[in-house]
Amino acid sequence: ELNELLEMEEIMWHQRSRVSWLRDGDKNTKFFHSKASQRSLKNRIRGIRDDSDYFQSIFSTSQPVNMQRVLDQVHGRVTVEMNEALMTGFTRNEIEIALRQMHLTKALRPDGMPAIFF
Structure with a gap:
């Protein structure tokens, strides 16, 4: 019985939030900005963890060879x-x-x- 009451309460809050969204959803209101901010925080990528050092290995070299040959291919733009x-x-x-x-x-x-x- 307690579980049923909790489930009913959850359904009620869910329905209530839908009504608020339908009423105030895209208006320039505190409600809209609050929802947008929550969504932004939820969807933010804070970083990429690379335990395998994959990116480190493809974007660096431990033994640069013939660097002058590479630099010779870069043409100056300022006379x-x-x-x-x-x-x-x-x-x-x-x-x-x-x-x-x-x-x-x-x-x-x-x-x-x-x-x-x-």
């Missing part, structure tokens, strides 16, 4: 001229232009100082 242009310092004019393009009250640095400060 000498491009590198020189990238390595030159900023001019005062370039800095002023960049500051004028920034929104005056946006905090772009970790210290929270906005562009208007500079």
